[in-house]
Amino acid sequence: MLGWAITFFIVAIVAALFGFGGIASGAAGIAKILFFIFLVLFVIALVSNAVRGRGPKL
Template sequence: MLGWAVVFFVIAIIAAVFGFGGIAAGAAGIAKILFFIFVVLFVLALISNAVRGRGPKI
């Protein structure tokens, strides 16, 4: 999911450079939403592992 956020961010940067403001804003909005979903799922996974008592295996 983080990969998709990066792809949409790159699309937004390229669209902004070429002057496509609407496309850039849309891609940036999608990238922002995907990034925050990724962060929420990551935090939930960390909390879930902490509650279960399983730490990272080194």
């Protein structure tokens, strides 16, 4: 998912360089949404792993 966010970010940068404002803002919006979804899923994974608590093996 982070890969898709980076892809849309690059598309937004290239579109902005060529002057396609609508495409650039759309791609940037999609990249922002995907990045925040990735961030939320990452935090959920960290918290669930901490709650599960894998202790040292004896």
